[in-house]
Amino acid sequence: MGDKRVFCLIMFLLLVNLSSASLGISPSRIRINFEPNVEKEFIFNIETDNPEQELEAYAKGDLSEYVFFDREKIVGSDSLIVILKFPNNIFKPGDHEILIGVKEVVDTEVVSAIGSVVAVQAPINIFVPYPGKYLEMVFKTHNVNVGEPINFYLKLMNQGKEDLSFTPIIDIFSGDEKKQTISFDSRNLKSKESIELKKEFDTINYSSGKYKAIATIDYGEVVKSEKEFRIGTLIVELIDYTREIPVGGINRFAVEIESGWNNKINGAHAEVVFLDTTGEFFKFKTSPVDLLPWSRKTVEGFFDTSNFTIGKYKANITLTYYGEDSGKTLSEMVEVEFVEGSNKLPWEIILIVVGIVLAVLLFLFFIKKYLLKNAKRK
Amino acid sequence: MQKDNFILIIAIVVVALALFNLTFNLTKFTGYVSDTGDVNLTVETATSINFSNSAINWGAGKVNVGETNATLDTEGSVDKGNWTTVTTGLIIENIGNINVSIDLKTGKNASSFIGGTGPGYSWKIQNNETDSCSHNETTLEDVYNTTSLTDIRACGNFSHEADNNQIVIDINITVPSDSLKGARTDTITATATASA
Numbered sequence: 001m002g003d004k005r006v007f008c009l010i011m012f013l014l015l016v017n018l019s020s021a022s023l024g025i026s027p028s029r030i031r032i033n034f035e036p037n038v039e040k041e042f043i044f045n046i047e048t049d050n051p052e053q054e055l056e057a058y059a060k061g062d063l064s065e066y067v068f069f070d071r072e073k074i075v076g077s078d079s080l081i082v083i084l085k086f087p088n089n090i091f092k093p094g095d096h097e098i099l100i101g102v103k104e105v106v107d108t109e110v111v112s113a114i115g116s117v118v119a120v121q122a123p124i125n126i127f128v129p130y131p132g133k134y135l136e137m138v139f140k141t142h143n144v145n146v147g148e149p150i151n152f153y154l155k156l157m158n159q160g161k162e163d164l165s166f167t168p169i170i171d172i173f174s175g176d177e178k179k180q181t182i183s184f185d186s187r188n189l190k191s192k193e194s195i196e197l198k199k200e201f202d203t204i205n206y207s208s209g210k211y212k213a214i215a216t217i218d219y220g221e222v223v224k225s226e227k228e229f230r231i232g233t234l235i236v237e238l239i240d241y242t243r244e245i246p247v248g249g250i251n252r253f254a255v256e257i258e259s260g261w262n263n264k265i266n267g268a269h270a271e272v273v274f275l276d277t278t279g280e281f282f283k284f285k286t287s288p289v290d291l292l293p294w295s296r297k298t299v300e301g302f303f304d305t306s307n308f309t310i311g312k313y314k315a316n317i318t319l320t321y322y323g324e325d326s327g328k329t330l331s332e333m334v335e336v337e338f339v340e341g342s343n344k345l346p347w348e349i350i351l352i353v354v355g356i357v358l359a360v361l362l363f364l365f366f367i368k369k370y371l372l373k374n375a376k377r378k
Numbered sequence: 379m380q381k382d383n384f385i386l387i388i389a390i391v392v393v394a395l396a397l398f399n400l401t402f403n404l405t406k407f408t409g410y411v412s413d414t415g416d417v418n419l420t421v422e423t424a425t426s427i428n429f430s431n432s433a434i435n436w437g438a439g440k441v442n443v444g445e446t447n448a449t450l451d452t453e454g455s456v457d458k459g460n461w462t463t464v465t466t467g468l469i470i471e472n473i474g475n476i477n478v479s480i481d482l483k484t485g486k487n488a489s490s491f492i493g494g495t496g497p498g499y500s501w502k503i504q505n506n507e508t509d510s511c512s513h514n515e516t517t518l519e520d521v522y523n524t525t526s527l528t529d530i531r532a533c534g535n536f537s538h539e540a541d542n543n544q545i546v547i548d549i550n551i552t553v554p555s556d557s558l559k560g561a562r563t564d565t566i567t568a569t570a571t572a573s574a
Contacts, residue, residue, distance in 0.1 A: 024426025028476050028572035047426065099571065106565055113562065114434040114549055116468050119569040120425045 022049045023118040025102055033192045034090055034128040042082045044122060046102050051076035054105040061098040063090070063126060073105070084124065093130040097123050127159065129192055134160030139215040139225035143294065145232045145262045146208050150201045152182070154215060157194040164189045166219040168197065173212040208233035208260065230294065232262040234323045238270075238332050239296060241317060246341030247308050253284075253336075254300040259291040261323055266290050268321035270299050274336070275314040282307065291321070308338045426474035427570040434468065434549055436461035441555040447496065451522075451550040459553065467548035469506055470568055472538045478570040480511075480536050481529040482547065485565045488524075491551075492562060498552030499525050501566075503532050506544035511536050522550045525566075535573050 024047040032040065046055060055074050059067035059082075070081035082100055090096070103119035138155040158164050168184040184197055208231050215225045240256040255270040269288040274281045286299040318331040434452055439461030441448040448459030452467040472478055484491075488499035500522040505511055511533035537543050547566065 021432045022426065022428035022473060024424050024474060026422050026424035026426075028423040028425040028474065028478075045424075047424075049428075101569070103567070103569075113436060114468075114564050114566060116429050116432045116566045116568060118427055118429060119567060120427065121569060121571040122425060123572060 021053075021104065021116065021118055023047070023053075023055070023102065023104060023120050025100070025120040025122045027122060029123050029125065031125045031127070034096075034126055035086055036088050038086050040084045040086070042084070042100075042124070044080045044082060044100060044102075045077075046074060046080055047077045048104075056103050056105050058101045058103065059098055060101060060121075061096070061123075062092075063096050063098050067098055067100070074102075082124075090128045093128045093134075096126045096128060098126065099123055127192075130160045132160055133162045133164055133220050134158070135164055135166070135189075135217060135219050135221070135223055137215065137217060137223050137225050139213075139227055141213055141227045141229045143230040143232060143262045144203060145234075146206070147204055148262075150203055150229060150231075152199045152201060152213060152215070154184070154197040154199075155194065156187075156189060156197070156217070158189040158191055161191050163191055164219040166217045168215060168217050170199065170201075171214045171216065172201070173214065174209065179206070179211075203231050206231050208235070230262070232260055232294070234265070234321075234326065234328055235260040236265060236268050236291065236319050236321045236328075236330065238317060238319060238330070238334075241334060242336065244337050244339055245305055245308075247305050247310055247338050248341035249305065250302050251305045252300055252302055253286070254298050255286060255317060255319075256296065256298045257291070257319060258296040259294055261291075262293045263323060264290060264292055266322045268297075268299065268319065270301075271318045271320065272301065273316045273318070274308075275316065281313070305338065305341070310338055310340055312337050421475070423476045423572065424474045425476065425478050425570050425572050426472075427478065427480070427568065428471045428473045429468060429568070430471050430544070431466050431469040434464055436464055441553055441557075445555065447552050447554045449498070449550065449552050452548045467502075467546045468566060468568075469544055469546050470536075472510075472536050472543040472570070474538055474570075477538055477573045478536050479531060479573055480533040480545070481569045481571070482532045483527060483529045483567050484525040485527075485567070487527055488551075491564045492553055493558030494554030494556040496552065496554055497557060498550065499564075500550045501525050502548045502550070504546055504548070506546040507542050509537065509542045510545050522548075529569060532568075536570070 026045045026047070030042060048055065053076060057069045057072055057074070057080055066085050066087060068083040068085065070083070074080060080102065084098075099121040100123075101119055101121040104117040106115075106117055136157045136159050140153040141150060144150045152170050154168055156168070165186065165188050167186045170182040171178055172180045172182070182199055182201055184199060187195065187197075189195055210228060210230050213227050213229060215227075217223050237258050237260055238255065239258050242253045242255075245251050245253065253272060255272070257268060257270070259265050259268075267288040268291050270286045271283060272286070273283040282303070284301045284303045286301040289297045289299050291297055313336050315334050315336045316331055317334055318329055320327065320329045436450050436456065439448075439456075439459050442458045442460065445458040448461070449455070449457040450459065450461055450464070452464045454463050454465040456463050470480065482501070482503075484499070486499075488497040491497070491499055502520065502522045503511075504520055512535060532547075533545060536545065
């Protein structure tokens with residue numbers, strides 16, 4: 001039993017490759033369409049930092065049986081020729097991927113505890129067309145401001161085996177109401193071909209707001225794609241505000257605002273005027289913020305609530321903001337409730353006060369020490 | 379004073395000659411020829427990785443007398459054994475110009491690598507440089523997991539950006555007192571593939 005407890009596990013330190021082992025393959029990816037009975041040749045550049053490194057080529061993936069190499073092994077940096085012999089037919093349509101890989105061959109004579117080898121793989125993506133008619137569509141648009149033109153982009157890919165004819169249309173909706181139909185020219189698209197189309201749309205007769213665009217293509221089958229776009233105007237809207245404030249001490253009042261413009265808005269801030277029965281009772285301004293297009297932010301201000309009594313106050317919140325060369329304001333009357341405040345000091349204030357006291361004491365201590373030192377010298 | 383005036387006169391003469399020369403040359407131009415040249419180049423993408431630290435060795439050692447096992451890792455720990463400490467794991471660097479995925483596998487499991495009763499062989503992958511891998515699509519966490527004989531996704535999106543392109547694989551092994559003896563070796567394979 002005692003002998004068993006002292007069995008040794010030996011790991012020798014016979015290493016040759018402690019510094020670096022790099023391997024690369026280029027190009028990193030190839031995309032092609034399936035073509036029956038066609039033979040294609042690709043050249044991959046293999047790079048390694050070890051000119052004597054033996055490398056092994058391999059192919060993985062569901063179509064790897066159609067891959068052939070000019071040689072299975074290379075030494076050091078070199079090029080590798082990959083031949084892809086497509087069959088007459090591939091039954092499964094859609095995307096397929098073959099991984100062309102190169103791997104370092106392990107030197108079995110070298111002993112190490114845990115060594116490493118590197119493999120790099122470059123995918124060859126093969127698209128097999130769908131039987132019959134099959135169209136894929138990518139529809140893009142963007143937000144604008146009132147009066148600015150908007151562009152609609154269509155990318156259409158015929159991924160079926162048959163050629164297609166169609167006339168793309170885009171319907172513009174405001175809510176459920178169709179406002180307009182935009183037609184493109186009629187197009188013919190051969191199998192495996194793609195086309196990108198652009199249509200400029202004049203928004204001059206459209207007011208600001210949210211709209212919906214639905215692109216429709218009828219090529220025997222109907223394909224649709226829906227996008228939302230916004231037409232903006234220079235406006236900042238009041239979204240929310242602090243509705244309840246404790247009486248006593250300095251308190252925070254926050255106003256959440258949202259840009260309805262497609263450009264940056266500068267210096268957006270709020271002025272809050274509290275009213276009582278006699279009129280204006282107290283007012284303050286929040287800190288200003290810049291708003292990115294269509295973004296939402298909170299502006300805030302702190303004010304002394306000691307003079308307020310418990311109850312509801314009317315407050316006029318006026319938002320002021322600037323875009324391009326003009327400034328605008330928007331006012332809204334709201335109601336804010338002042339409630340009984342907590343008599344306890346917030347822990348943040350306690351910490352700040354303690355911090356200040358400590359700093360003062362330290363300062364006095366060093367001053368005293370300095371003065372004593374000088375007195376001794378004299 | 380006279381010397382200063384002389385230098386001034388010389389300077390005026392030189393400037394006048396230069397202006398005359400410029401005017402003469404300009405009037406010789408009979409037309410204006412403009413040409414443009416297009417410069418075209420394509421930068422090919424490359425998948426390329428490098429093991430900047432490609433091997434781990436604890437040297438020769440044994441389980442301490444009276445202990446049932448010893449634990450070694452690449453974070454500087456050797457517990458209940460007398461192997462040499464190792465402070466660095468395997469470091470992989472993305473030296474290509476695209477982001478890649480990294481798959482890892484070992485050549486052996488704990489039984490075939492170390493043997494004995496209750497051996498352990500696990501790994502942990504972490505960023506060696508900030509944000510090199512955001513750990514998306516990874517089965518590895520910031521804790522040690524049992525190694526795998528088949529490829530597992532260590533990092534789905536391994537950045538190639540400078541200063542954000544290194545991940546480290548730390549290894550932890552448990553050596554039982556009745557383990558296999560002699561030189562024990564294994565090889566970890568890291569496979570890089572262009573991210574989708």
